[in-house]
Amino acid sequence: MSKSLQAHRLNMQAFAQDGAPLVETTLLQNMERLAQEAHGLEPDSAVQWQASGELRGREGTEPEVWLHLQGKTTIPLTCQRCMGAVATPLEMDQWYRFVASEDIAMAEDDQSEEDLLVMEPQFDLLALLEDELLMALPLVPMHEQCPVAPRLSVGEDGIAGVAAEKPNPFAVLARLKQKK
Numbered sequence: 001m002s003k004s005l006q007a008h009r010l011n012m013q014a015f016a017q018d019g020a021p022l023v024e025t026t027l028l029q030n031m032e033r034l035a036q037e038a039h040g041l042e043p044d045s046a047v048q049w050q051a052s053g054e055l056r057g058r059e060g061t062e063p064e065v066w067l068h069l070q071g072k073t074t075i076p077l078t079c080q081r082c083m084g085a086v087a088t089p090l091e092m093d094q095w096y097r098f099v100a101s102e103d104i105a106m107a108e109d110d111q112s113e114e115d116l117l118v119m120e121p122q123f124d125l126l127a128l129l130e131d132e133l134l135m136a137l138p139l140v141p142m143h144e145q146c147p148v149a150p151r152l153s154v155g156e157d158g159i160a161g162v163a164a165e166k167p168n169p170f171a172v173l174a175r176l177k178q179k180k
């Protein structure tokens, strides 16, 4: 089984027991939801990620499965000022603890610094990574300084300048809708 297939259906218990980390590169085009956000994706754009599991025992109880997931990439997004591509670094670094049920996750979530996940026989690590990177997307991607100066005609500097500073409200709204 290839590593990427394995990461879609990971036996977390065995992964944590084993302790060997997964260090992988996944092409962005294989993360469909994230790729949809991209403004012209290079075929070799990829996410570098690393996952390690561990068992942590508490006295008198079954050891718990913990997961440390880190990922980073650079994705071209659409600048909401000039509509050009803006290379945007994305990064995530999170600890998770697996619990037996949704009820336990709900009950313990408030008092836990780590994120809680419900244990499944085959855990989709890549879907989790993609979720986290989607959440790391900026709400309004924008160049610090747009490479293309807004077209100004003489005498209209003031008005055109102000208009160019504002993000396109419809594009912003579309992004907000996608976030839900």
Ligand SMILES: [Zn+2]
Binding pocket: 079, 080, 081, 082, 083, 084, 086, 142, 143, 145, 146, 147
């Ligand atoms: Zn721009």
